[in-house]
Every structure is written in C-alpha cells, then in structure tokens.
Amino acid sequence: MAKEQIKVVVCGDDSVGKTSLIACLVKDQYIPNLQDFLPPVTIPRDFSSSPYCPKNSVLVDTTSFDLPLLHRELKSADVIWLVYSDHESYDRVALYWMMMFRSLGVNLPVILCKNKCDSYLEEDQSISANEIRAEDKSSEDTKIEDEEFIPILREFKEIETCIKTSARDKFNVNQAFYLCQRAITHPIAPLFDARVGELKPLTVMALKRIFLLSDKDQDGFLNDEELSVLQKRSFSKTIDIHELEFIKKTLVNLSTSPQEYASYTLFVPGKGITKDGFLVLNKLYSEKGRHETTWGILRAFHYTDSLSISDKVLYPKMDIPDTASVELSPLGYRFLVELFLTFDKDNDGGLNDRELEFLFKTTPGIPKLWSETNFPFSTVVNSQACVTLQGWLAQWTMTTFLDYRTTTEYLVYLGIERDARLALQVTKSRKKRRRNGKLYRAPVTDRKVFNCFVVGKPYSGKSSLLESFVGMSFSESYSPTIKPRIGVNSLELKGSKQYYLILQEFGEQEPAILENVEKMKECDVLCLTYDSSDPESFSCLFDLINQHKYLQELPMVFVALKADLDKQQQRCYIQPDDFTDKLFIDHPLHVSSAWSSSLNELFIKLTEAGLEPAKNTPGLAPDVTKEDIDYWQYALVATSAVGFTSLFTFTFFKFFRSLRSDTS
Numbered sequence: 001m002a003k004e005q006i007k008v009v010v011c012g013d014d015s016v017g018k019t020s021l022i023a024c025l026v027k028d029q030y031i032p033n034l035q036d037f038l039p040p041v042t043i044p045r046d047f048s049s050s051p052y053c054p055k056n057s058v059l060v061d062t063t064s065f066d067l068p069l070l071h072r073e074l075k076s077a078d079v080i081w082l083v084y085s086d087h088e089s090y091d092r093v094a095l096y097w098m099m100m101f102r103s104l105g106v107n108l109p110v111i112l113c114k115n116k117c118d119s120y121l122e123e124d125q126s127i128s129a130n131e132i133r134a135e136d137k138s139s140e141d142t143k144i145e146d147e148e149f150i151p152i153l154r155e156f157k158e159i160e161t162c163i164k165t166s167a168r169d170k171f172n173v174n175q176a177f178y179l180c181q182r183a184i185t186h187p188i189a190p191l192f193d194a195r196v197g198e199l200k201p202l203t204v205m206a207l208k209r210i211f212l213l214s215d216k217d218q219d220g221f222l223n224d225e226e227l228s229v230l231q232k233r234s235f236s237k238t239i240d241i242h243e244l245e246f247i248k249k250t251l252v253n254l255s256t257s258p259q260e261y262a263s264y265t266l267f268v269p270g271k272g273i274t275k276d277g278f279l280v281l282n283k284l285y286s287e288k289g290r291h292e293t294t295w296g297i298l299r300a301f302h303y304t305d306s307l308s309i310s311d312k313v314l315y316p317k318m319d320i321p322d323t324a325s326v327e328l329s330p331l332g333y334r335f336l337v338e339l340f341l342t343f344d345k346d347n348d349g350g351l352n353d354r355e356l357e358f359l360f361k362t363t364p365g366i367p368k369l370w371s372e373t374n375f376p377f378s379t380v381v382n383s384q385a386c387v388t389l390q391g392w393l394a395q396w397t398m399t400t401f402l403d404y405r406t407t408t409e410y411l412v413y414l415g416i417e418r419d420a421r422l423a424l425q426v427t428k429s430r431k432k433r434r435r436n437g438k439l440y441r442a443p444v445t446d447r448k449v450f451n452c453f454v455v456g457k458p459y460s461g462k463s464s465l466l467e468s469f470v471g472m473s474f475s476e477s478y479s480p481t482i483k484p485r486i487g488v489n490s491l492e493l494k495g496s497k498q499y500y501l502i503l504q505e506f507g508e509q510e511p512a513i514l515e516n517v518e519k520m521k522e523c524d525v526l527c528l529t530y531d532s533s534d535p536e537s538f539s540c541l542f543d544l545i546n547q548h549k550y551l552q553e554l555p556m557v558f559v560a561l562k563a564d565l566d567k568q569q570q571r572c573y574i575q576p577d578d579f580t581d582k583l584f585i586d587h588p589l590h591v592s593s594a595w596s597s598s599l600n601e602l603f604i605k606l607t608e609a610g611l612e613p614a615k616n617t618p619g620l621a622p623d624v625t626k627e628d629i630d631y632w633q634y635a636l637v638a639t640s641a642v643g644f645t646s647l648f649t650f651t652f653f654k655f656f657r658s659l660r661s662d663t664s
Contacts, residue, residue: 016115019034021083021113037061042058098159107158109183112162149162199286204279221273227273234296234297314413316419318404319426327424327427329423350387356387379488394488397449398449441613443611443612443614452502452523453527454529455527457530460537461529463485465529466486484507486504499611501607520554526554526556527557531562533567538575541558555613559602584620584621585618
C-alpha cells in the first residue's frame with residue numbers, strides 16, 4: 001500500500017543540473033543562477049494526480065563534496081533520481097554511481113535522467129528497462145531512438161526507467177518526478193521477472209483470481225460489459241471503445257502470429273478475453289513500462305506490494321461491545337444469495353462438491369471452522385447431500401455469530417466490492433433485570449441468532465437431536481461423540497418471523513466447557529437432555545446443576561428424549577417434573593426423533609427461551625405485580641361479600657322457619 005511519505009534522493013555529478021530540476025519542479029519555471037545546493041523540499045500530494053501517491057514526497061538535493069552525508073541520504077532513500085548530462089557524466093553512471101549504490105548495499109529503484117536535452121522536444125522521451133529487455137525477443141515491437149540507454153539498462157536491473165529532461169525548457173521534469181513516485185507506488189519488481197521476461201508467480205495467481213471474480217457469468221471469458229465493470233472498479237472511469245478495440249486487435253494478432261503465443265487462445269470474437277489473454281495483456285503492460293495499469297487492477301482488489309490482500313481489509317476493526325453478538329446484514333445475505341445462485345450451475349437448488357470447489361477457488365479453501373464442524377452435514381442438505389440455499393445461509397449465519405472475522409475474510413476473497421463490515425451488523429449488549437433479588441437476562445428484541453448448548457449424559461440422544469434439527473433421517477446405529485458437533489438451521493415463529501438456532505454438542509469436551517464460565521456466557525439457552533427410557537439418565541443433570549450453580553443464571557429447557565420408548569421412573573433424589581417445579585421452569589418436553597411435531601415444538605421452545613429468558617431462567621418465582629395484588633384484593637372482597645350474603649340468607653331463613661314453627 002502507499003506509504004505516508006517517500007524520499008527521493010537526487011544525485012549525480014556536479015553541474016549536471018540536479019538543483020535546476022528540483023527548482024523547476026517546485027516553481028514550474030526555469031530559475032537561472034541558483035545556489036549550488038538546495039535544502040530538502042517537500043512536495044505535497046496535490047502536486048501529483050496519482051491516486052496512490054503518498055501524502056507528500058521529499059526531494060533531497062546532494063553534492064559530491066560531502067560523501068558521508070550523501071551516503072546517509074542514500075541509505076534512507078526510497079528511490080534514487082540519478083542525473084547525468086554529457087558523455088563524461090554518462091560514463092560515470094556505470095563506473096562510479098551504480099558501483100557506489102551496490103557497495104553501500106542500497107537496493108533501490110533508480111530513475112536515470114539525461115538532463116539538459118534542450119533540443120529534444122519529442123512527445124515521449126522515456127523508456128522502461130523492461131521495454132529494452134523485451135527487445136531481445138521482439139525487436140520489431142520496440143523502437144529505440146537513443147542507443148545510450150540500452151547497454152546501461154541491460155547491465156543494471158536496478159534502473160527501472162530512463163528519461164530525457166530539460167530544466168531550461170521545462171521538458172519532462174514533472175514526468176521524471178512522476179516516474180520516481182511510480183517506482184514506489186507501483187513497483188515493477190513484485191510483478192515482473194525481467195531476467196526471464198515473465199510475470200512472477202504471485203502476480204499470475206492474483207490476476208487469475210481477479211479474472212474469476214470479474215467473470216460474473218462464469219463462462220470463462222471477460223466480455224465487453226465485464227471489462228467495462230473491471231475498468232470502472234480499477235480506475236473509476238469507463239473504458240474507451242477505441243482502447244477496447246485496440247486491446248482485442250492486439251490479442252488477436254498475438255494469437256495468430258508465429259511467436260510464443262501462437263498456441264494460446266487469447267481472445268474469442270463474440271465471447272471475450274480468455275484467462276490467458278488477460279495474463280498476456282498484463283505482461284505486455286509490464287514490458288512496456290505501463291505496470292501502473294496492472295497495479296490499478298490489483299489495488300482495486302486490495303492487493304499490497306507483497307501481492308497479498310491487506311489484513312486491514314480482510315479483518316476490519318469492529319467495535320463489539322461485551323455480551324453483544326454479530327449477525328449478517330441484509331446486504332450480506334443478498335451477496336451470499338447471489339453467490340449461491342451464480343455457482344449452482346445445474347439449477348438443482350444445491351451446491352455439489354464440484355460447484356463448491358469452484359466457488360471457493362478465489363479463497364484459501366473451505367473455512368477451517370466448516371471443516372471442523374463436518375460441513376455440509378452441519379446444516380441443511382438435499383437428498384444428494386448438497387447444501388441447499390437454506391443451509392448455505394444458515395452456515396454463514398453460524399460462522400458470523402461464532403467468528404465474524406472468518407466471514408469478513410471470506411467475503412473479501414469471494415469478491416464483495418463494498419466494505420465487508422457493511423455485510424454485518426452488531427446487536428445490542430444483553431441487558432439484565434432483577435426479580436426477587438436474582439439477576440436475569442432481559443427480553444431480546446434485536447437478535448435473530450441464538451446459540452444453544454446441548455448437554456446431557458452420553459447416549460441420551462444428543463447427536464440424533466442435532467441430526468434431526470438439520471433434516472437428517474434417524475439412524476439406529478450409535479457411535480459416541482468425541483469431537484464437538486454443531487448444527488444450524490432457520491426457524492419460523494409466530495408472525496412469520498425468521499430466526500436462526502445454533503445447536504452445539506461438545507462430546508468429550510463437555511466437562512471442560514461447563515467449567516469455563518466465560519465460554520458459558522456465549523450460551524443463549526441451555527438444552528438439558530436425558531433419556532426418558534433410562535432410569536439412570538436424569539441424575540446426571542441433577543448432579544450437574546448442583547455442581548455448577550452458575551448454570552442456573554442461564555435460560556434452560558429440559559428435554560426427555562426417546563419419548564417413543566417406555567418411560568422409566570428416574571433413580572434420582574427428585575423426579576424431573578418435581579425438580580423443574582422447584583426451579584420454577586416448565587416441565588421437560590417429551591421428544592422423539594420419530595415425532596416430527598415434538599421436534600419442531602422443542603426447537604421453537606429453545607428459540608423462544610433465547611428471546612424471553614426470564615420464563616426459562618431457574619429460581620425466578622412468578623413475579624407478583626401490582627395488577628396481581630389488585631386482582632386478589634378484588635377477589636377477596638368479592639368472596640367476603642358472597643360469604644356474608646350467604647350467611648345472612650341462611651340465618652334469616654332459619655329464623656323465619658323457627659318463627660313459623662312457633663306460630664303453628
């Protein structure tokens with residue numbers, strides 16, 4: 001990426017015009033009778049039209065009279081502007097100056113400038129090193145007008161560009177300065193290997209990825225519209241139709257000429273530029289000294305000078321308050337839906353292994369979190385075991401909730417054009433309330449994703465529960481869960497509101513997880529399972545809750561699994577219904593993998609427990625509100641009135657009956 005400031009050291013023999021070049025650049029006019037040496041001059045960014053130019057550039061004038069100072073300046077430089085003006089100073093470029101740079105261990109780009117060319121007023125008086133080196137293979141492609149540049153460019157790979165200038169005529173002074181800046185902002189060294197005349201492997205890899213991302217219809221060609229979009233993204237302007245036709249003509253000529261590209265298909269009329277054509281085009285840019293074009297493309301896709309994507313882009317800083325969570329925004333869901341539809345080539349509503357491989361081709365591969373959680377069987381798949389759109393969105397929802405940095409990283413790799421943070425949204429921190437001296441979580445209004453830990457004795461049916469949750473059929477075969485497992489799916493509650501529920505089972509790690517108080521804070525609801533057909537199963541939960549008292553701070557739902565089997569009396573100090581009554585929460589739900597309605601009821605119950613924690617948090621006796629007190633007062637008064645009336649009626653009736661008897 002661009003540096004904050006670049007240091008350009010202007011050096012060369014005395015009287016070659018170094019000071020005049022600096023003064024002309026700053027004042028935009030030739031100034032005669034200058035002093036022999038100028039102090040460092042700062043050039044503001046506004047001076048350059050390059051969007052990748054640093055904030056400012058420092059031009060340092062030098063003199064041969066103070067060699068220690070010259071050496072210090074060279075060692076701290078970013079680029080060297082080496083000036084000569086006549087035959088004698090030209091000879092010293094190779095014999096003295098380049099040897100000095102090497103002896104100092106200075107490995108910097110050098111811009112070689114022939115100054116005092118007052119009679120050379122042609123439009124283009126610069127030539128790149130790669131253009132010279134490319135001449136060895138194709139002399140007819142390059143016209144060299146000044147033979148003195150050729151041998152020195154071939155001998156010293158440090159020299160990137162040669163240019164002719166005149167401070168007196170203000171000729172090419174700004175261009176020479178721009179070349180110095182370009183050597184830093186658009187370095188050729190990371191892109192092109194001049195010794196073999198080929199793009200470097202990392203460059204090829206980056207350009208192939210950009211081609212795949214730009215090929216929106218995934219047909220293997222960049223058509224005119226896709227090229228226009230790429231041009232707009234890279235250079236903030238539309239491509240000129242004449243330039244587009246010139247590019248096509250160049251690639252066609254290269255394909256048909258009996259040279260190195262004859263065996264390649266670079267362009268297909270009616271379809272567009274191939275991947276090979278895109279690579280060859282960028283190779284030509286490097287050979288012709290137009291590598292800033294390639295850098296414009298690379299930087300539009302966030303590549304740094306090391307040909308890697310910037311960490312600041314992959315992992316943007318986000319302010320996540322304590323107890324808050326991260327979810328996908330509508331923009332994120334829309335991007336992922338479009339991605340799914342683009343790569344579902346057979347339109348069967350699922351992504352098979354080949355389609356997934358192609359989708360993740362622009363990334364480091366399937367996320368590590370997915371591999372660790374048995375994707376795609378951690379979410380919804382179709383009958384061919386291909387992840388469905390519902391499962392695809394659920395999987396990314398889970399990824400964002402558990403590790404949002406993985407989501408931002410992959411959104412960038414997958415080609416999202418906007419800031420990856422816009423694809424996410426941060427929920428509010430959990431609030432707490434107090435009832436009867438006990439703190440509990442307040443109702444949730446802004447969350448759509450809930451994290452549920454499934455806990456219970458081995459063989460109680462936890463794994464089958466997770467499999468049923470993602471739509472897998474029940475299997476009688478049993479294998480103990482060793483590694484953690486996860487399942488995620490979407491649910492629709494009353495009012496057609498959609499939520500996502502993540503179920504996590506921890507296998508052999510369960511005891512350690514339950515002892516980790518910080519880890520348990522990530523839990524939105526605790527699903528406590530036992531085998532209703534096993535009389536020894538519930539006692540495990542009873543012991544667990546009594547051992548870890550802080551679990552009673554979490555919303556929890558008790559579940560009696562395998563309800564299709566004969567129910568057994570639990571050999572425990574207290575029975576499940578009595579225990580839940582003691583905790584002031586609902587009795588266990590009786591669930592079976594064979595009863596789909598009971599499963600759906602459970603998953604909805606778990607989601608509702610995340611939405612309204614108070615109803616499922618142990619130890620919260622029903623809160624007696626003012627309305628409740630008023631109701632019972634009215635009921636007591638009404639009952640008293642009815643009782644008094646009944647007593648009066650009975651007494652009066654008895655008195656009347658007695659009186660009647662006496663009269664008789």
